[in-house]
Amino acid sequence: MISLLKKxxxxxxxxxxxxxxxxxxxxxxYICKKIGINYQISNIIAWIFSVLFxxxxxxxxxxxxxxxxxxxxxxxISSFFSFRLLSLAMDMGCMYILVEVVAIDDMIAKIISxxxxxxxxxxxxxxxxxxxx
Numbered sequence: 001m002i003s004l005l006k007k008x009x010x011x012x013x014x015x016x017x018x019x020x021x022x023x024x025x026x027x028x029x030y031i032c033k034k035i036g037i038n039y040q041i042s043n044i045i046a047w048i049f050s051v052l053f054x055x056x057x058x059x060x061x062x063x064x065x066x067x068x069x070x071x072x073x074x075x076x077i078s079s080f081f082s083f084r085l086l087s088l089a090m091d092m093g094c095m096y097i098l099v100e101v102v103a104i105d106d107m108i109a110k111i112i113s114x115x116x117x118x119x120x121x122x123x124x125x126x127x128x129x130x131x132x133x
Contacts, residue, residue: 018122025049058130063126
């Protein structure tokens with residue numbers, strides 16, 4: 001059992017922090033919607049909070065990127081936010097299609113969209129942002 005945990009440590013931590021990031025995203029979205037903010041603006045606000053949390057947890061705990069020199073940090077931050085902007089576009093596209101075209105409840109659309117985005121973000125982080133040399 002211990003060897004399996006060690007072998008899949010990164011994936012397990014990514015899933016744990018992914019769930020927490022998703023919770024932050026959905027709760028922030030819900031709060032924004034409850035106070036009357038448009039669903040698209042609510043989605044962007046939720047994205048900002050969740051991406052900040054995700055960067056810190058992915059860097060420190062998931063991919064254990066311990067480099068703190070300014071060159072590496074700037075590279076990681078710019079890569080992370082660039083790819084997260086790509087996933088924001090995916091999220092916004094999914095939300096628009098599911099809410100406006102398919103006409104499903106926006107909270108259900110948000111959950112579906114988050115599943116798609118989590119998978120894409122793991123791939124981006126693993127292969128491009130926090131890759132091991």
